[in-house]
Amino acid sequence: MPLSDLLNVCIDLCVIISILIKYYQRETKIHTIDNYETDIQTIKTLADKIVLQIASTSQWSTYHNWKTVSSLASTNTADRIAEYKRLWQHPRRYGTCVDFANLCAQRLRTALSTIPSLSHHASNVKLEASRPSEKLTGQLGRPEHVIATLQIGTSLIVMDPNFAPSSIVLRTGEKREICSFVTFDDDLTSVSYYWFCRRKAPHRGTLVYISSSASRGAQAYSTSEMSWDDAIMQLTFDMAKEMRKYDGKKFPESKFLLTGQVLSERPLLPAVETPGGFWTYTCKVAFYFHTGWISVLFPLADWLYKPENGGSLRRMEELGVSWTKLVRNASTGRLQVRNSGSREDKERIELVAEMVERLGIDRTEFLKAVEDVS
Numbered sequence: 001m002p003l004s005d006l007l008n009v010c011i012d013l014c015v016i017i018s019i020l021i022k023y024y025q026r027e028t029k030i031h032t033i034d035n036y037e038t039d040i041q042t043i044k045t046l047a048d049k050i051v052l053q054i055a056s057t058s059q060w061s062t063y064h065n066w067k068t069v070s071s072l073a074s075t076n077t078a079d080r081i082a083e084y085k086r087l088w089q090h091p092r093r094y095g096t097c098v099d100f101a102n103l104c105a106q107r108l109r110t111a112l113s114t115i116p117s118l119s120h121h122a123s124n125v126k127l128e129a130s131r132p133s134e135k136l137t138g139q140l141g142r143p144e145h146v147i148a149t150l151q152i153g154t155s156l157i158v159m160d161p162n163f164a165p166s167s168i169v170l171r172t173g174e175k176r177e178i179c180s181f182v183t184f185d186d187d188l189t190s191v192s193y194y195w196f197c198r199r200k201a202p203h204r205g206t207l208v209y210i211s212s213s214a215s216r217g218a219q220a221y222s223t224s225e226m227s228w229d230d231a232i233m234q235l236t237f238d239m240a241k242e243m244r245k246y247d248g249k250k251f252p253e254s255k256f257l258l259t260g261q262v263l264s265e266r267p268l269l270p271a272v273e274t275p276g277g278f279w280t281y282t283c284k285v286a287f288y289f290h291t292g293w294i295s296v297l298f299p300l301a302d303w304l305y306k307p308e309n310g311g312s313l314r315r316m317e318e319l320g321v322s323w324t325k326l327v328r329n330a331s332t333g334r335l336q337v338r339n340s341g342s343r344e345d346k347e348r349i350e351l352v353a354e355m356v357e358r359l360g361i362d363r364t365e366f367l368k369a370v371e372d373v374s
Contacts, residue, residue: 047167055165063255064094069240104159105148130209130221154197170195180270246290259360268331283359339374
């Protein structure tokens with residue numbers, strides 16, 4: 001065969017091989033993407049069930065966190081962490097983001113490990129903590145919030161049962177608001193996540209936790225992986241020992257107890273639509289140790305003003321319970337009571353205990369906290 005013909009054959013073979021390689025790469029990429037999407041949807045279904053179960057059976061409470069940490073018998077940090085972790089071997093109703101995010105992570109890892117086609121994802125389920133940006137502060141700040149995550153390809157599954165009763169999937173470059181709520185100072189705060197990932201796992205993308213409000217604007221917090229032990233030490237324990245100076249004395253920092261519900265119809269309260277309905281905070285209680293006051297946020301049009309709750313409104317007026325409709329967030333009312341020991345205050349507190357119970361907060365737990373504040 002002449003050399004020129006042989007050269008042409010070689011060129012043709014190279015072209016064919018190049019086409020085959022490109023086809024293989026394309027098909028492999030499509031297959032990989034399809035696998036990612038299949039895994040993401042399957043895992044999201046698992047994660048949704050886990051988050052909903054935790055969100056519907058637990059309540060965020062810095063009051064109970066303070067009580068639990070204060071009751072630990074151990075004295076050195078390592079033993080205190082171990083003792084605290086033993087308490088959570090069985091799920092508890094009251095906790096903080098550290099506790100509930102860790103439950104999410106544990107349960108998702110367990111679920112994935114039992115499914116052969118998904119078990120390789122189990123080790124990639126992480127706890128992540130959001131902190132003030134190191135670039136802004138010059139140092140790594142104390143964790144503000146803890147969530148569970150799983151990166152698949154360039155997408156991220158987020159489990160945040162404190163703010164949403166279902167998981168969310170973030171695609172690279174996507175920002176998603178997961179909830180909004182009214183604060184005791186009549187502000188409206190929203191929580192969002194932004195995710196950007198240039199390269200698929202194991203290369204880590206960037207997750208930003210964003211808290212926005214009318215008065216403070218948007219505050220961005222960077223997130224990074226954190227162990228359960230570190231989260232307990234840096235957030236659970238540190239938060240429990242916070243003190244406030246007032247009138248020359250030291251008091252425990254104010255504590256909060258919150259509950260949320262998924263409603264079938266969109267309320268006037270700030271709410272986020274989820275697959276199961278509209279999720280909203282229905283009741284918030286603040287315990288101010290330094291003043292002895294207890295404050296409660298509760299729905300007005302969505303609850304108090306409804307005919308079936310007219311009795312509570314009349315009794316509040318009869319007993320002289322101090323309450324007001326918020327100015328900027330008119331869907332919410334705020335009341336205050338104080339346990340001075342007088343007969344009148346006891347009657348007011350009993351009424352408020354009945355009200356918060358109907359909104360989802362256990363009456364007995366509320367009254368225990370009132371006694372601690374007094």
